[in-house]
Amino acid sequence: MSKMNKTFKLVTAAFAAMVVSTSAAFAAGDLVKAPKQDWSFNGPFGVFDRASQQRGFQIFQEVCASCHSLEYIAFRNLTDIGFSADEAKAVAAEYQVPSEPNDEGEIVDRAAKPSDFWPSPYANAKEAAATNNGKAPPDLSLMAKARVGGADYIYGLLTGYEDHEGTPENLHYNKYFPGYYIAMAAPLSDGAVDYVDGTPNTVEQMAKDVSHFLMWAAEPKLEDRKSLGVRVMLFLLVLTFITFLAYRRVSKKVKGH
Amino acid sequence: MSSKQFKNPVANWVEKRLPVISPIHHTLFEHPFPRNLNFMWNFGSLAGLCLVIMIVTGIVLAMQYTPNTADAFGSVERIMRDVNSGWLLRYLHMNVASFFFIVVYIHMFRGLYYGSYKAPRELLWIIGVVILLLMMATGFLGYTLPWGQMSFWGATVITNLFSAIPGVGDAIVTWLWGGFSVDNPTLNRFFVLHFLLPFVILGVVILHILALHTSVSNNPLGIEIKGPQDTISFHPYFTIKDMLGVCVFLLLLCAFVFFMPNDMGHPDNYIPADPLVTPAHIVPEWYFLPFYAVLRSIPDKLMGVIAMFAAIGVLFILPWLDRSPVRSARFRPMFRVMFWAFLVICYILGTVGAQAPDNVYVFVVPYLFSFEVSSWMTVLTVGQITTALYFLFFLSLPILPLFEKTKPLPASISEAVLSKSEK
Numbered sequence: 001m002s003k004m005n006k007t008f009k010l011v012t013a014a015f016a017a018m019v020v021s022t023s024a025a026f027a028a029g030d031l032v033k034a035p036k037q038d039w040s041f042n043g044p045f046g047v048f049d050r051a052s053q054q055r056g057f058q059i060f061q062e063v064c065a066s067c068h069s070l071e072y073i074a075f076r077n078l079t080d081i082g083f084s085a086d087e088a089k090a091v092a093a094e095y096q097v098p099s100e101p102n103d104e105g106e107i108v109d110r111a112a113k114p115s116d117f118w119p120s121p122y123a124n125a126k127e128a129a130a131t132n133n134g135k136a137p138p139d140l141s142l143m144a145k146a147r148v149g150g151a152d153y154i155y156g157l158l159t160g161y162e163d164h165e166g167t168p169e170n171l172h173y174n175k176y177f178p179g180y181y182i183a184m185a186a187p188l189s190d191g192a193v194d195y196v197d198g199t200p201n202t203v204e205q206m207a208k209d210v211s212h213f214l215m216w217a218a219e220p221k222l223e224d225r226k227s228l229g230v231r232v233m234l235f236l237l238v239l240t241f242i243t244f245l246a247y248r249r250v251s252k253k254v255k256g257h
Numbered sequence: 258m259s260s261k262q263f264k265n266p267v268a269n270w271v272e273k274r275l276p277v278i279s280p281i282h283h284t285l286f287e288h289p290f291p292r293n294l295n296f297m298w299n300f301g302s303l304a305g306l307c308l309v310i311m312i313v314t315g316i317v318l319a320m321q322y323t324p325n326t327a328d329a330f331g332s333v334e335r336i337m338r339d340v341n342s343g344w345l346l347r348y349l350h351m352n353v354a355s356f357f358f359i360v361v362y363i364h365m366f367r368g369l370y371y372g373s374y375k376a377p378r379e380l381l382w383i384i385g386v387v388i389l390l391l392m393m394a395t396g397f398l399g400y401t402l403p404w405g406q407m408s409f410w411g412a413t414v415i416t417n418l419f420s421a422i423p424g425v426g427d428a429i430v431t432w433l434w435g436g437f438s439v440d441n442p443t444l445n446r447f448f449v450l451h452f453l454l455p456f457v458i459l460g461v462v463i464l465h466i467l468a469l470h471t472s473v474s475n476n477p478l479g480i481e482i483k484g485p486q487d488t489i490s491f492h493p494y495f496t497i498k499d500m501l502g503v504c505v506f507l508l509l510l511c512a513f514v515f516f517m518p519n520d521m522g523h524p525d526n527y528i529p530a531d532p533l534v535t536p537a538h539i540v541p542e543w544y545f546l547p548f549y550a551v552l553r554s555i556p557d558k559l560m561g562v563i564a565m566f567a568a569i570g571v572l573f574i575l576p577w578l579d580r581s582p583v584r585s586a587r588f589r590p591m592f593r594v595m596f597w598a599f600l601v602i603c604y605i606l607g608t609v610g611a612q613a614p615d616n617v618y619v620f621v622v623p624y625l626f627s628f629e630v631s632s633w634m635t636v637l638t639v640g641q642i643t644t645a646l647y648f649l650f651f652l653s654l655p656i657l658p659l660f661e662k663t664k665p666l667p668a669s670i671s672e673a674v675l676s677k678s679e680k
Binding site: 044072077138141142145146147148150178218220221224225226228229230232233236237239240243244246247250251254 | 292331334337338344345348489493494497498500501504505507508511512514515516518519524525527528537
């Protein structure tokens with residue numbers, strides 16, 4: 001029995017070492033962690049909430065998109081969040097993108113197609129910085145994976161603006177932003193957009209919806225991943241159980257094995 | 258030529274023309290395996306499984322990846338979003354990389370505990386350390402490829418270590434980069450080397466297995482096999498035991514791949530590399546953290562680099578540092594305590610490597626708890642103490658037998674096993 005015990009101790013100790021990387025989150029000790037939210041995509045059975053995603057898309061279009069790009073999302077991807085192919089096509093047509101060179105070699109603007117990626121509001125990073133007090137607004141496609149806390153952080157940031165004495169000019173105090181002073185002014189205010197489905201348009205609700213949308217933008221395969229994962233785990237549990245029975249049967253034949 | 262006869266006529270036909278059946282047959286049915294191997298002996302085959310998964314997923318990913326600074330990050334996102342099951346391939350590759358190190362670290366700690374590096378297995382151990390070094394190089398090169406912020410800055414920090422070499426350091430760094438900063442030529446060669454090294458590892462693994470079959474597996478008692486009563490065949494006993502290990506391994510792996518695929522990575526690597534913006538806190542992958550902690554504990558850059566390489570290099574001379582004739586820690590009361598202390602030291606070094614040197618040290622067990630040990634203990638202090646203890650462990654091994662009274666060894670494996678099961 002003590003042999004088993006020892007084996008177990010060794011395995012757990014060494015296994016603990018592997019997850020040490022998450023301590024990077026703890027390492028940034030001076031940062032206030034954004035509180036965890038109850039997202040529908042949390043947990044092994046998590047799925048996106050289509051209505052929330054679509055409201056979040058509306059926030060992105062009407063608020064965020066005036067300064068932020070969404071480089072890795074194409075208009076066709078909107079069918080993922082419950083829009084029909086025609087609706088995605090209609091959304092695309094609202095945008096102008098540079099065309100392919102015509103027979104005279106000229107590039108003119110044309111209406112976007114579903115296969116086009118989201119156009120950036122600025123011609124280049126220099127222009128983005130110049131029109132935003134020297135700091136280019138970051139691309140939002142991967143924001144929900146590129147920050148400690150993910151969607152919780154985005155929600156915290158959007159609701160974490162406070163008045164604070166001594167805030168430098170052109171900066172804004174935000175309790176969840178590393179270093180506290182952020183170049184972006186509070187982007188949301190109550191009633192900033194009108195939801196078609198009648199959901200109350202409070203800052204909290206809008207922050208929640210747009211965080212939900214951005215989680216999808218960062219991890220569009222989340223639902224596929226989790227549903228496949230549940231099936232794989234069930235299969236492996238059965239396989240492990242059968243293998244354990246076979247192992248016990250074989251090991252009974254020889255003492256000390 | 259071969260006189261071996263098999264029941265299967267196809268096997269006989271092949272064997273007569275190409276003698277590949279008999280070595281497999283020999284390994285499965287004739288080669289002596291100690292009957293008392295416990296589950297700690299599962300990690301060798303698991304490491305082999307990891308290598309196979311890495312090579313297979315890696316080759317498929319390489320078909321979609323673009324090793325160019327302008328496109329690398331985007332090509333990885335294309336794999337994640339548009340390539341069929343690309344997200345699964347990449348998350349497997351990312352997480353098996355981490356699990357490969359977990360498995361190999363456990364495999365090595367097992368070797369340390371049971372004295373598997375002692376005569377006649379010195380070369381077996383040394384080849385293993387060579388595999389570890391090749392894995393570290395491969396892991397570092399691979400982490401550069403997505404061309405995120407940590408990729409770029411990690412590559413910058415690590416390659417810059419060579420500038421500590423007096424005289425030729427800067428020239429070496431320029432040569433490694435293929436230019437005057439980490440840039441496109443660096444990414445190109447890192448991709449080529451990242452593709453090449455796994456096959457070098459495969460070759461060295463074959464040597465590792467060859468050495469293992471020559472000297473025969475060590476066992477938890479650390480005594481030699483005395484006769485056939487001490488051994489069993491690989492099949493069915495260890496095929497089924499390894500299968501069970503594989504199942505448990507896959508359960509843990511899949512929990513990460515499907516439900517927390519980015520937990521062992523760093524969020525900053527989802528920000529495209531920007532040579533003009535340095536991350537607040539550059540950290541390497543978790544499996545380098547103990548060595549990174551050793552590096553940072555020494556104020557002098559050159560001495561720090563030497564200490565870091567010495568922390569791995571000392572493993573090469575371990576078979577000669579440990580003078581005790583007894584292998585297994587079961588019969589070495591003092592070594593046994595030191596082993597567990599050493600394991601804790603390595604863990605603490607890992608947590609030190611993850612934290613900023615000037616901060617107050619926080620002891621962390623991820624997902625479970627974290628606490629400040631004392632407000633005056635900075636990360637640097639804890640790192641320096643544990644670095645000293647790390648080397649002290651190895652330095653005390655030669656003199657340990659002078660003080661240690663080892664317990665009597667059993668006469669044979671079968672005797673120990675049978676007397677135990679009668680109780």
